[in-house]
Amino acid sequence: MGPDQALLYIVATPIGNLADMVPRAVEVLQCADLVAAEDTRHSQRLFSHFNIDTPLMAYHDHSDDKRTGQILQRLEQGQTVALISDAGTPLISDPGYRLVREARERGFRVVPIPGPCAFVAALSAAGLPSDRFSFEGFLPAKPGQRERALRELAGDTRTLVFYEAPHRVADTLDAMGLVFGGEREAVIAREVSKAFETFHLAPLKELAEWVRADSNQQRGEIVLLVRGAERRRDSELNPEAERIMKLLLAELPPKRAAALAAEITGVNKKALYNWSLEQK
Ligand code: SAM
Numbered sequence: 001m002g003p004d005q006a007l008l009y010i011v012a013t014p015i016g017n018l019a020d021m022v023p024r025a026v027e028v029l030q031c032a033d034l035v036a037a038e039d040t041r042h043s044q045r046l047f048s049h050f051n052i053d054t055p056l057m058a059y060h061d062h063s064d065d066k067r068t069g070q071i072l073q074r075l076e077q078g079q080t081v082a083l084i085s086d087a088g089t090p091l092i093s094d095p096g097y098r099l100v101r102e103a104r105e106r107g108f109r110v111v112p113i114p115g116p117c118a119f120v121a122a123l124s125a126a127g128l129p130s131d132r133f134s135f136e137g138f139l140p141a142k143p144g145q146r147e148r149a150l151r152e153l154a155g156d157t158r159t160l161v162f163y164e165a166p167h168r169v170a171d172t173l174d175a176m177g178l179v180f181g182g183e184r185e186a187v188i189a190r191e192v193s194k195a196f197e198t199f200h201l202a203p204l205k206e207l208a209e210w211v212r213a214d215s216n217q218q219r220g221e222i223v224l225l226v227r228g229a230e231r232r233r234d235s236e237l238n239p240e241a242e243r244i245m246k247l248l249l250a251e252l253p254p255k256r257a258a259a260l261a262a263e264i265t266g267v268n269k270k271a272l273y274n275w276s277l278e279q280k
Contacts, residue, residue, distance in 0.1 A: 006075045008103045009082040010096065012089040012115030016194035016221075018049055022115045026050045033079035036071055038086050038095055046084075059083065061095040068099055075108045089117040093137045093163055119161045122189035122223035127201055129227070133159040139172060141165075146172065150179040157228040164222045173208035176226060180204060185227040191220040237275050241265040245272055249279070 009028050014020040029035055029052045036059035037043040043056055059067055074081050085094035103110050123130050136153070139146045139162055153160055164172050169188070176186065182205030190198040198217070202210060204226070211217040232238075237245065244264055248257035258273035265272075 005080055006078045006108055007080045008071075008075060008100070008108055008110045009080065009113055010090050010100065010110060011082050011084050011113040012117065013046060013084050013087060015088045015116045015118045015121065015192060018046070020116050020193060021046075021050065022113065025113045025115055026052070028082055028113055029054060029084070031080070032082040034071070034074055035082045035084060036099070037084050042086050043084060054082075059095060059099065061098075068102060071099060072102060072106060072108075075103060075106070087116075087118075089115065092117055092119070092135075116193070118192055118221065119163065119223055121192045122187075122199075122225060123159070123161055125192075125199060126187040126189055126225045127199075128159045128185065128187055128225050130159065132157070132228075133161055135161045138163050138165075141168065143171070143175065147175055147179060150175060154179055155229050157231045159228050160226045162224045162226075164224050166218050166220060166222055169218055169222050169224070170208060170212050172224065173204060173211055176224075177204040177208055180226060180229075182206075184229075187225040188217065189223040189225065190217065192223065194220070196220065237267065237272070238265075241267045241272065242275075245276060249276055 009032065011025050011028055012022070013025065029047075029050070032054050034057055035043070035054050036057050038058075038060050040056040040058050047053065047056070057067075057071070059071065071081055083090050083096050083099060085096070088094070090096040091100065100110055119135055123133060134153075134156060139149050162172075173186070176184075183203050185201065186204045186207050187199060187201045188207060188211065190196070196216075200207065200210060200217075241261060244261050245257060248260055252260070254273055254276040258269050258276060261267065261272045262269035
């Protein structure tokens with residue numbers, strides 16, 4: 001490709017089924033001057049299948065600045081470089097952020113070739129609300145840190161989406177049940193687009209038991225999705241404001257109780273007053 005075509009392509013590749021490779025991805029990988037890949041041996045299989053013989057270079061998150069520098073140098077020479085990861089979309093729980101950032105800062109065009117992504121595929125077929133969601137990637141592996149991360153998400157009303165390693169999935173579902181409550185709905189999406197693709201929706205407690213009872217469910221590649229927390233109705237107060245209002249209402253007229261509770265809790269006086277009227 002000519003010097004005026006210096007481009008960094010970010011190319012999505014299949015997450016299990018080679019037939020999911022988009023034609024534009026094949027074309028870009030065939031025509032690029034260099035392909036930066038997370039694991040060059042792994043990518044060689046993709047290359048053989050699609051008759052791609054473009055030179056491969058290893059690029060991962062621990063790559064030193066020298067590696068990033070070498071790729072940027074190729075761009076400076078007017079070459080076209082494509083970035084792929086082992087599977088799915090680069091930068092989604094995969095390397096590439098530093099490279100994309102630096103390439104953009106130097107004024108190079110960075111062009112995505114959209115395609116497979118495990119969490120998007122899982123979310124699209126899970127049966128949980130998908131209008132608002134939060135992709136959380138991998139939780140911390142250490143139980144204490146994992147629980148803290150889950151606690152921060154406990155009140156989030158969006159569907160929560162996680163990647164999880166198979167040997168941790170049962171413990172993670174137990175921890176989610178403890179923090180979010182065992183009744184909260186969740187889905188395990190396993191081996192998406194592969195021979196043993198499985199989707200199972202159940203309350204967290206049941207889902208954890210189901211996964212523990214069948215070791216096959218603790219194998220392969222896994223996305224976990226959890227329904228968001230119930231949204232508080234506008235007419236509901238937070239439990240502390242409610243407790244204080246109840247105490248004050250036992251002694252004071254509603255207007256006075258609302259004024260005092262507003263000072264104590266910081267909750268809007270009118271909301272407190274309206275709440276007191278609904279209690280009658
Ligand atoms: N960049 C990838 C993407 O676009 O989905 C994700 C890479 S991340 C290192 C790998 C994790 O993605 C796996 O541990 C698993 O949680 C999830 N994953 C990848 N392929 C999957 C599949 N076929 N089914 C379910 N989850 C998958």
